[in-house]
Amino acid sequence: MAILDAHAMLLDSLASWIGSNAPDFIVTLRASTWRDLVHSPAFPTQLVLLDLQLKEPISIEARVRTCRAAGAKVIVLSSLDTPEARSLAHDAGVAAFLPRTSSMREVMDVARAVMGVSVATRSWRSPEPIDATRPRLSAGESMALTLYVSGLTTARVAERMGVRYETAKTYLRRVREKYAKVNRPASKKAELAIRAAEDGYLE
Numbered sequence: 001m002a003i004l005d006a007h008a009m010l011l012d013s014l015a016s017w018i019g020s021n022a023p024d025f026i027v028t029l030r031a032s033t034w035r036d037l038v039h040s041p042a043f044p045t046q047l048v049l050l051d052l053q054l055k056e057p058i059s060i061e062a063r064v065r066t067c068r069a070a071g072a073k074v075i076v077l078s079s080l081d082t083p084e085a086r087s088l089a090h091d092a093g094v095a096a097f098l099p100r101t102s103s104m105r106e107v108m109d110v111a112r113a114v115m116g117v118s119v120a121t122r123s124w125r126s127p128e129p130i131d132a133t134r135p136r137l138s139a140g141e142s143m144a145l146t147l148y149v150s151g152l153t154t155a156r157v158a159e160r161m162g163v164r165y166e167t168a169k170t171y172l173r174r175v176r177e178k179y180a181k182v183n184r185p186a187s188k189k190a191e192l193a194i195r196a197a198e199d200g201y202l203e
Contacts, residue, residue, distance in 0.1 A: 001111070002029035002045040002072070004037045006054050014049070014104070022108045034058050044070035047115060049107070050094075052078035052085060060085075064092035073114055076151075077107070083153070090152060096193070097151035106190045113149065113193035134199050135178035144171035146201045149193040 001018075005011040015027045029045055031037035034056050037048075048067050052060055060076070067074045073095045078085055081099040089097045095114040098107055137145065140161070147157045158168035172192075179186040179195055186192040 001025050001027055001047040001049065002031065002037060002040075002043065003027060003049045004031045004034065004054070005049075005051040005077075006032055007051075008032055017104050018108070021104070022111075025108070025111065034063060038066065044072040046072060047111060048072045048074050049111075050074050050076050052076050052080060052089065060088055061092040064089065064094050068093050075107070075111060075114060077102075083156070086151065086153065086156065090150070090156070094151060096149075106188075109190040110193050113190075113197035116197050133182040133184075135175075135182050135184075137175060137178065138171075140167075141171045141175050141178075142201065144168055145175050145192065145196055148172055149189070149196045149201070 003011060003014050005014065011030050011032060015030050018025055018027055025047075029037065029040050029042040031040060034054060037043055044067065050060075050063060050067070054063075064074050064076070074093070075096045075098060076089045076094050077098055077100055078089075079100040081101075086097050096110050098110060102110075140163075143161055144157050147160050148154065152160065154168050154172065155165055157172075158165045161168060175192070176186055179192075184195060186195045
């Protein structure tokens with residue numbers, strides 16, 4: 001994976017944390033500018049953690065599309081968590097949009113979901129036994145789940161599905177309830193993303 005962040009200290013901290021706590025990922029590229037990323041012989045990587053607030057003239061849409069064209073999936077990390085920022089990123093095709101307030105464990109759980117890696121590969125804690133039963137989701141529930149774990153807000157899920165906000169909210173509530181009934185709780189968004197990856201909704 002690659003990490004692109006304008007702050008050198010944060011860049012080193014992210015790479016160090018991943019190296020110590022997420023051995024199923026290897027940081028092969030660290031860059032503080034867009035040019036350093038795309039001109040590196042290590043680019044493209046399978047996954048890119050991308051800082052939204054780079055002070056460079058290249059738009060977020062262009063950066064994401066370039067990564068995707070090269071074969072990399074993109075997770076955007078942003079301290080600017082607004083509907084406009086999310087919309088720009090998702091329209092460009094990011095795999096996930098996460099606020100900077102997310103813990104690194106949440107970030108890496110989403111990264112695993114995006115890459116289709118099972119939660120069982122996590123070395124920093126022993127996973128709970130998982131009931132492999134896949135809950136039966138309706139078409140609406142499946143669509144809402146897929147859109148939501150891709151990083152959209154509930155409001156954006158409703159907009160994409162062409163339904164009311166309360167309807168989208170109900171779909172997601174039912175998804176959580178159905179996973180809970182088969183002993184695969186998914187109360188948090190990161191946990192929902194893992195369940196979606198495990199059950200093939202992100203393929």
